[in-house]
Amino acid sequence: MKNVSLTLYAFHLRQTLTDAPDRVADDAALLWDNLTNLGHFPGLTTLKSQLICYTNTEYTPQNEPGQKTYWLTHAQKDIDLGAISTADGFKITANLQPFRLNDTYAIDLTLTPDSPHLDITLPQLQHFRPQSLLPNTIQASLGQTLWLYAEVDAQTDCATLAEQCATALLANTPLNPSFQNQDSLFGSHLFHYLATQPSQPDNPAQQCHILISLNTNHSPTVELLGKGYDELLQLLCCHHKLRYIYHQSRQRYPDARHLYSQLEQQIQTLPNLTTDKQTRLDALKNLLNQIPHTALDYARCLRDLRAHHTAMETNLTNFDTKQQKLAQFGDIPQFWGKFLKESHVWKQQIQTDINYLSPGQDLFGQMLETVRGIVDLDQAERDTF
Template sequence: MQPPNLPPNLKDPRLTLFAFHLLHDITQKPQDGAKGADRLWKQVAGLGDILEVNLLKHLPGLLKSAERQIADPSIYQELFHPNPFLPFYSHSSSERPKLTGEVYPVQIHDTYGLDLTLHYSDISQPIACDRLSELNPKGCLLPQFIQAELGQTLLLFAQPEAIPDDPATLADRCVAALLQNTDYILVQDSTNRAKNSVGRVAGGQLFKGPIFEYQTINAESTNPSNNCHILVWFNYHPQTATKAGQAYRDLLQLLCYRAKICHQAYQSQFFVDCAREEYIKLEQKINFFDQLLIPTNKQLENLKKLINELPVLAFKLSYYRRNIEDCRTTIAANAKNFDARLADIRKLTLPPDNLDFWENFRKLECKNYLKQIDVNLQYLEGGQKLFDQAIATIRGIAELEQTERDRNIDRNIAIFGFGIGAAGVVASGSASYAGVIQEISPVNNYVSFWQLNDAQAHLVVTINFSLLAGAVASLITAGVIATFKNSKFTHSSPKLPP
């Protein structure tokens, strides 16, 4: 029996990194990889320097041809053939013992998946649980280094040398060792919201082996690519390892669907925040719209400017709303896939296995994600209607203002037209009345004062009386138009009851 003051020993501890990265999105063809789709492989290549494994350094090159040879991206694809698991060995040093591992890259629908497993080369010697940081040197398997777009899960699978009285306490100690000398800290109190706090959030039993779930619990963990998600699974029963091998592919896909659900929930909230910013801009425009109702010289120009700006905001709001709806569809689809894989794992379970923590993720967290998205969509629907109503109202006011201006222009043209016409008639008939007008005393005095001859006097009389006739005709025309307009408005207006 192990002395109580020594750290518990583990037999053949294996640390597996499951990381997931989007291959392409809905706007791209399946054969076209998304920008940065190979980032996961490049990050794993960086592990080659830390772990001193040359094979990992060349992983992007090994996979480059595989990316172009995907026959059907809609199914589960192993990227290495004929042996899908590629073994590797690290060099031992004074700081780290020799490690052995395997890398297993796959494609699951539109997602790249990675299984990178590390364990000690000498599996005959038990390892103190406090030494588990040797499997995660410099925190190289944590999210801050891997940066998988959809997130990741670290799975520690180990057999305790002696069955502990409290496996949860042993699991805590293992996680604390894995996080040693990293930016993450293990906290026992789930209310501790310090930055990069990791806490135990659930526990259960799988294939007669206790399994515990840990994840980042601080408020900054909304982005799944930064979320530290860890599973600690103890090998208690002779069938645990056998059943784990049989359920391996289902487990890998289960974690993939979980990562995609969390990522889409995060994406939907991101789009909601973007839509809220556009909604705030709309409200500012509407507040400015009240000022535009006050008649000014630039009222029409400001209305037209607002008409040009609002459709852009409305388009952005529709774009974000569509993306949120796509997130909802993706979450619902992956929740069904999660259910299917969980059902396959349940077929292999051994009494008294307990997978409630995964069942709760499906029934509670996924349901909450979908419910929150529905609430956000209802909120944005009201905003979209407000956009449409504002655009229609402003366009109507602008059209009325433009029509009124056009009418004013037509009225002025008519007034000046009648004036010019009257002046022309007077000018053309000046020969018959110019002499008579010139005999009028004021006119005669004016001609004598300026010492005008007959031709000059005739010209002056013609011009002045043409202008006078044009002005009178214009005034009469304006009065007739105004009278007709008022009469038309009076007859067309509804009469209110007394």
């Protein structure tokens, strides 16, 4: 394999739904901390001093300018992180491109041999230290993609080689690559693998998406990827956001269902309250104290689901737009279109959840008014005596 490059694309939320416009997420700086802690390359020790969002080593996101998409380096360009030596006599160089994409921090960390024409074998992929680029180390909240590019002979069995590469990248880890798709991008074969943590298989932050690009016919893949770089970075960001948003919605829906169940139980208790008005009044007052808190939690669940639906719509539109722009440069994988269709189904599911849960919000209000009316009546009768 020649002209080999290994790129980590990682996406981390800078700001969440509930953060004020001038605030950031509690773990917004985690991506930069984890990169610095890698320590493999000399430039990582001074990384923070080159980022706009730091004053010396103190995270100061308020230093970031007003525009929502831009370079995060003072020099407005990539960072040369230097090189590390290998036992086989060549060096691995590292280059970092840090960005802010609206509410998200994004990085492109690309590792290459110091000689592009060097023939890299499967065992030599370990010199790139891919284990340090996996989710348990990087901890990007939205997820990540590890992309290996290589030029190989025309007669190469690319499917077999791609699987071997994916396995090599995950060697000495508990992760196993699962084949997802095969297609082409800008003239090169493209293979998609997914590796998940057994304990959290559905958590996007713990998933590692692996893309293997194998160029067998000297296609201008690298040149075209450069021309469409902005669109590709945004497309990958949307891809991870869509998975993240749907995963978040799957957590909020059962929360709302649990609260709805509590309301149903409270409604069923009303007819069974004791006829002793003294005891009943105390029970109703206790219920009156509980309902507003439950109703507020329920309203927050619905608010989050509606926000997730809106975010899905936005990212679906952006993903489709970036996909169409990339198609202007050359062939793109069909599985991007399949993912877009799947994401539309996710959006419809969220809307179904909202439709199902929305009547419960009115029911909370009606329950509150009913209990309050009974309390007022019983209290008035007690005060009369």
